[in-house]
Amino acid sequence: MCELLGMNANVPTDICFSFAGLxxxxxxxxxxxxxxxIALYEGKGCRTFHDPKPSAHSEIAxxxxxxxxxxxxxxxxxxxxxxxxxxxENTHPFTRELWGxxxxxxxxxxxRGIKKWPNAHFRxxxxxxxxxxxxxxxxQLRERWQDAPPQRALYLCLxxxxxxxxxxxxxNVLLSDSKCLYCFxxxxxxxxxxxxxxxxxxxxDEDLTVDFRKETTPHDIVTVIxxxxxxxxxxxxxxxxxxxxxxxxxxxxxx
Amino acid sequence: MCELLGMNANVPTDICFSFAGLxxxxxxxxxxxxxxxIALYEGKGCRTFHDPKPSAHSEIAxxxxxxxxxxxxxxxxxxxxxxxxxxxENTHPFTRELWGxxxxxxxxxxxRGIKKWPNAHFRxxxxxxxxxxxxxxxxQLRERWQDAPPQRALYLCLxxxxxxxxxxxxxNVLLSDSKCLYCFxxxxxxxxxxxxxxxxxxxxDEDLTVDFRKETTPHDIVTVIxxxxxxxxxxxxxxxxxxxxxxxxxxxxxx
Numbered sequence: 485m486c487e488l489l490g491m492n493a494n495v496p497t498d499i500c501f502s503f504a505g506l507x508x509x510x511x512x513x514x515x516x517x518x519x520x521x522i523a524l525y526e527g528k529g530c531r532t533f534h535d536p537k538p539s540a541h542s543e544i545a546x547x548x549x550x551x552x553x554x555x556x557x558x559x560x561x562x563x564x565x566x567x568x569x570x571x572x573e574n575t576h577p578f579t580r581e582l583w584g585x586x587x588x589x590x591x592x593x594x595x596r597g598i599k600k601w602p603n604a605h606f607r608x609x610x611x612x613x614x615x616x617x618x619x620x621x622x623x624q625l626r627e628r629w630q631d632a633p634p635q636r637a638l639y640l641c642l643x644x645x646x647x648x649x650x651x652x653x654x655x656n657v658l659l660s661d662s663k664c665l666y667c668f669x670x671x672x673x674x675x676x677x678x679x680x681x682x683x684x685x686x687x688x689d690e691d692l693t694v695d696f697r698k699e700t701t702p703h704d705i706v707t708v709i710x711x712x713x714x715x716x717x718x719x720x721x722x723x724x725x726x727x728x729x730x731x732x733x734x735x736x737x738x739x
Numbered sequence: 740m741c742e743l744l745g746m747n748a749n750v751p752t753d754i755c756f757s758f759a760g761l762x763x764x765x766x767x768x769x770x771x772x773x774x775x776x777i778a779l780y781e782g783k784g785c786r787t788f789h790d791p792k793p794s795a796h797s798e799i800a801x802x803x804x805x806x807x808x809x810x811x812x813x814x815x816x817x818x819x820x821x822x823x824x825x826x827x828e829n830t831h832p833f834t835r836e837l838w839g840x841x842x843x844x845x846x847x848x849x850x851r852g853i854k855k856w857p858n859a860h861f862r863x864x865x866x867x868x869x870x871x872x873x874x875x876x877x878x879q880l881r882e883r884w885q886d887a888p889p890q891r892a893l894y895l896c897l898x899x900x901x902x903x904x905x906x907x908x909x910x911n912v913l914l915s916d917s918k919c920l921y922c923f924x925x926x927x928x929x930x931x932x933x934x935x936x937x938x939x940x941x942x943x944d945e946d947l948t949v950d951f952r953k954e955t956t957p958h959d960i961v962t963v964i965x966x967x968x969x970x971x972x973x974x975x976x977x978x979x980x981x982x983x984x985x986x987x988x989x990x991x992x993x994x
Contacts, residue, residue, distance in 0.1 A: 528864050529827025531789055547802050572784025573841070581835060584862035586828070605860065607839035609783050 486592045487516055489560040490658040492665040493706040494734035496526070496554035501694045504549050505714040507539040508689040509562055518565040519575040520545060523588035525557040525662050530586040534575040557665050559658045561590035573610035578618050580606055582625060583632040585661045589618040592711050593654025593670055621645050639738045642666055643728035650726060656711055665731045667709055669723035675709035676720050677735060685715040705734030741847045742771055744815040744969070745913040747920040747986035748961040751781070751809035756949045759804050760969040763944040764817055767795035773820040774830040775800060778843035780812040780917050785841040789830040812920050814913045816845035828865035833873050835861055837880060838887040840916045844873040847966050848909025848925055876900050894993045897921055898983035905981060911966055920986045922964055924978035930964035931975050932990060940970040960989030
């Protein structure tokens, strides 16, 4: 299995603290040594960094950890390969353009038989079941709407499509179209929202504490979501199984 | 205008030396201060790094310059904005998936009226004429072939499509589908192939010399192509105007 980390904030915010904890699980405190990747949105634009090397020993991961790239939406994934060999093209998050938006997708779990599902327009570049499922999902959206639909219609459709995919295995997913952070919980997703009055927090995976009072303004709202809690002294809330949620502006917008 | 740099090699090769020269033109020895980007292929996979900051002062550029990522195909671009504001989504190279291949595109020049051309399936995320042209080109390929055609048919089609676009302005382009490096010269493209016996070479933009005898094996073949020569002591060959060329395995494969 893999691990997921997502962030959504109302102001551009860096992911350095949470990223530091997650990256330790990639070959140090966890067994997820088959690569890692991150997608960071700045407005409509999206940067991605991928490395098929274990994140705990990745030069690129060290760079990201120390260089504060500020984003409103971040999706991060560390991989333990089950389907698809260790290779750059099999490293999440996967990205595609649809309706002039940059979409990113990262998946924790396995889906049975998904590779037999047809891909019409969007085709996998690598060999993972995850990328195949993402391409299928993009195809379904495109068949339904030539252009981006109203936000609520998109929530409902994504919830339905994720539910369909989750009938075939474990499907914990983080997804974004640069507008919202969409999350589907198949088995494990926990989240919390940080807002004023801010507190300090300490990572589970590394002896690192951040005092958010020094890092934030009183108007900042930041939600973090992950397959497992990242800090030991904050209250993480579980997403119900088979539930789809969406975050926008740092807060729960749907679910 | 912008500057382009491409590389194609028969073995995974790092771009550090050429990249060092090009990056100096982004705000130090040249006026291209409106961002930069690079796409590096590893097999079917492609990494991209983008920064809307001037490359001469970019932390990410410094990282790439010092961290030898080895690739067979590289496309790099530094930008001087003419159409489209300075923003991540307007930073080349642009990428799309077609036929299960990762395509990257970087453009030097301007095209008149291109934004009125229809985009069917592939849509721009940003507001540059370059990304619009790339989306049009991808649409044309997709309409012609549902799956990847034989290599020679693809060369001929790309040459024709690039010729059509070049009728509307300046269109120096580097393009890849992970198999080949395709190049169209509208006004300026120069290239050279390095192979045994290797020599030393010195950058034009920075006092930096590399002795390729120490960096290579006798079997290495590496082609570098750019809008302007990068070294002062090697023989760069100009691509004819309105000519399309393609490189594979480090050597000229078409043109």
